[in-house]
Amino acid sequence: MASADLISSTVLPTKSIIICSTGRSGSTLLSRTLSSLGYFGKPIEFFRFDMLADNGVTTSATELYRYLGQVYPLGTTPNQVFSAKLHWDHLRKLLQIARTDPVLKSQSEIEILSQLFPNPIFIFIRRNDLSRQAISMEIGRQTGVYLILKEQDKKPPQDKQRLFFRPLNIYRYKQGLQQRNQNWRSLFHRNHMSFLEVVYEDLVTDFEGTMHQVIKTCDVAIPAENFEISQATKKQGNQVNERWLRYYCLIPESFLKAYSNARSYLRQLIAKR
Template sequence: MPVRSCLVCGTPRSGSSMLCGLLKSSGVAGRAEEYFWRGDEAFWAKRWDASAPAESPWPDYLRAALSEGTTPNGVFAAKVMWGYFDDLLTNLATLPASSGLDAAQLLRRTFPDLRFVLIRRADTIAQAVSLARAHLTGVWYRPAGSDPGPDPDYNYDLIDGLLHLVDEHNTAWMRWFDEHNIEPCTVTYEDLDADPAGVTRRVLAFLDVDPSSAQPITAQTERQGTALNTTWVARYQAERRSRPPTD
């Protein structure tokens, strides 16, 4: 079981998979996956030869997740998106002796010596375009060396709606951290993309993990964006300028 914990918090297509893969490659920063997303619970339950949370006591699933996500040095890590963060808190509130605890207290009681890492993307239009492509193709991440597949059709309304959603979720994360007086280690996708190993080492230092104890830090996922993303960003910006303002 862990002695130190990390929750990588973000929004879809913010670079969270890239960061989690880099941290995992170090061998000393936990094995961050989306253990607490309802869409992945059945996968993890099958892997652990256990029942999904809806079919068995939450503590059983939690214990298996803590075991899976903890590296031999005792560091646990998981990735959490704002869109299902409340699901995690609701499940934690079902644990014994949870009455009267607020969200931060529930998390800290469950995850020892908890640290928060927030990853954001400065260019939220590029993020919305990337997210739209994922929705349209069903491809959310690609292992290194894999084929990106055929290009989908451009959809202004989808990009625009996802841009507003990204902004709302980013704001919600910041509000939550402010409400609970938490200062996360903040990482931007742009910095991570420019210096993957350097930013990863900064996160390791934030976790009080000696970077010299890490294995070689290597990317585990392929860059998702192509020239099509750049084309869509420019097209969206041009179309948005030409549209009448809305209230």
């Protein structure tokens, strides 16, 4: 394998768990809970654009392989299970860089992913309520806070910071989320990839049951004795999220679509002048 040849200085994991996600989908809750159990790798967003850039990964597969040599130990538990979290845009960038390796250039997506992540298992997490997810993304963008750990005794940032309801941003986030969910499904379908689909709403209403389903799918040998599964993060949404949802539902999305298209058209006209 091209990647194994260039990462020979490190021990390759025997199994990989890939969390396939979009922003504010519950992926952090899922990832941190899996990480806390100690047998399912440590799923971190190793392949965010900023993390790649900070580690000198720009356009070359050689740079990527060197970085993987650093990432494997960070994301692997003692039982040699590696895990990582990938948003759709991060996956696209990862595949683009990997295909600069002539050996991988003509290979399918699943073939490339199987070389980068040995024996991969895919967990796809999404939300049913895209409006709430888009609102959460807009609040995160305004506050800069995307995570509150369970042990942290603090109020959600929207309780103490002035926020501005911007329905056009929410609409555009929602459309982007819908497209990225479809992109994930298309990837799984055209590559005949098996995956477990986790719905965020099921995760929060039946946390232990859903996590046991995830654990069963991962097929990792764990001690016979029971171990506690507890939520690793707190819910950030509060009355602000619910109020914005009521406001958003009052505005026809057809109007927001037309307004968004008009703004984009005007920007194109101005750029051509």
